[in-house]
Amino acid sequence: xxxxxxxxxxxxxxxxxxxxxxxxxxxxxxxxxxxxxxxxxxxxxxxxxxxxxxxxxxxxxxxxxxxxxxxxxxxxxxxxxxxxxxxxxxxxxxxxxxxxxxxxxxxxxxxxxxxxxxxxxxxxxxxxxxxxxxxxxxxxxxxxxxxxxxxxxxxxxxxxxxxxxxxxxxxxxxxxxxxxxxxxxxxxxxxxxxxxxxxxxxxxxxxxxxxxxxxxxxxxxxxxxxxxxxxxxxxxxxxxxxxxxxxxxxxxxxxxxxxxxxxxxxxxxxxxxxxxxxxxxxxxxxxxxxxxxxxxxxxxxxxxxxxxxxxxxxxxxxxxxxxxxxxxxxxxxxxxxxxxxxxxxxxxx
Numbered sequence: 001x002x003x004x005x006x007x008x009x010x011x012x013x014x015x016x017x018x019x020x021x022x023x024x025x026x027x028x029x030x031x032x033x034x035x036x037x038x039x040x041x042x043x044x045x046x047x048x049x050x051x052x053x054x055x056x057x058x059x060x061x062x063x064x065x066x067x068x069x070x071x072x073x074x075x076x077x078x079x080x081x082x083x084x085x086x087x088x089x090x091x092x093x094x095x096x097x098x099x100x101x102x103x104x105x106x107x108x109x110x111x112x113x114x115x116x117x118x119x120x121x122x123x124x125x126x127x128x129x130x131x132x133x134x135x136x137x138x139x140x141x142x143x144x145x146x147x148x149x150x151x152x153x154x155x156x157x158x159x160x161x162x163x164x165x166x167x168x169x170x171x172x173x174x175x176x177x178x179x180x181x182x183x184x185x186x187x188x189x190x191x192x193x194x195x196x197x198x199x200x201x202x203x204x205x206x207x208x209x210x211x212x213x214x215x216x217x218x219x220x221x222x223x224x225x226x227x228x229x230x231x232x233x234x235x236x237x238x239x240x241x242x243x244x245x246x247x248x249x250x251x252x253x254x255x256x257x258x259x260x261x262x263x264x265x266x267x268x269x270x271x272x273x274x275x276x277x278x279x280x281x282x283x284x285x286x287x288x289x290x291x292x293x294x295x296x297x298x299x300x301x302x303x304x305x306x307x308x309x310x311x312x313x314x315x316x317x318x319x320x321x322x323x324x325x326x327x328x329x330x331x332x333x334x335x336x337x338x339x340x341x342x343x344x345x346x347x348x349x
């Protein structure tokens with residue numbers, strides 16, 4: 001009998017790619033998503049790409065804060081583990097609407113954890129973020145680096161990490177892996193699933209992609225006076241398929257180790273790339289010129305942030321395989337095939 005995994009937020013960008021990799025690895029997957037910032041089309045496409053494994057995927061439109069719906073789901077299906085992505089993730093929006101973020105991300109997670117306790121499912125992989133490192137004084141960031149989230153979005157991730165550490169201290173039956181992602185970009189090589197943010201893009205590559213397909217005239221680069229090689233911020237970009245495979249590695253670790261506790265792993269490449277280097281790589285891959293407008297620094301942005309990936313390599317036996325060129329190639333393939341994401345020109349703002 002295949003292990004069955006509940007994936008919250010499985011219709012989103014990272015969620016949908018992870019669901020596909022889980023199916024291909026032979027898992028049964030149940031996706032719950034409230035479709036606030038995602039599309040059911042992503043789930044349909046994952047089913048199609050997965051071929052014969054697609055039959056092992058079911059989808060429920062549920063908001064995690066709906067305790068009755070969650071209870072019904074857990075009562076009807078026995079889950080071997082939960083992979084928890086569901087949450088709002090725009091840094092800028094979180095600064096403007098902190099209550100929205102605390103309500104959605106924290107209360108949703110608590111409702112999920114309570115349902116897991118009630119139904120005896122105590123294996124969790126949580127989608128955390130490198131934002132918990134704030135503005136690190138030293139790079140690369142190791143899992144032991146000081147934690148200091150600089151915005152409400154990052155604070156929700158750090159609070160949920162603390163909640164996970166606390167529930168494990170209180171009940172040793174819990175086995176939890178916290179995955180701190182760096183900057184996921186790219187798309188599945190098929191070009192049929194990828195990142196499709198609603199409204200204004202918050203991250204670099206969706207913005208670049210929208211300029212490349214003619215949806216926006218220019219790319220705004222925030223901050224050009226950092227003490228980096230070209231004055232722009234440096235990040236650790238990771239291919240979303242590599243990131244998805246990191247979740248499979250984490251689940252396998254959870255199933256092998258009975259007393260793992262609450263462990264944390266960085267998922268990145270261990271290499272820093274500046275914003276302008278990334279734009280140049282995308283231009284080279286796509287053959288499109290990306291006009292750049294330079295703007296002031298964005299409040300809450302770190303100057304240089306990249307991962308130490310030694311712990312994940314050693315303990316999860318996982319290492320990112322893809323470089324910047326493949327990330328840009330797959331991003332452009334998705335953009336070219338789906339200039340309006342999963343929607344149409346009329347359905348996007």
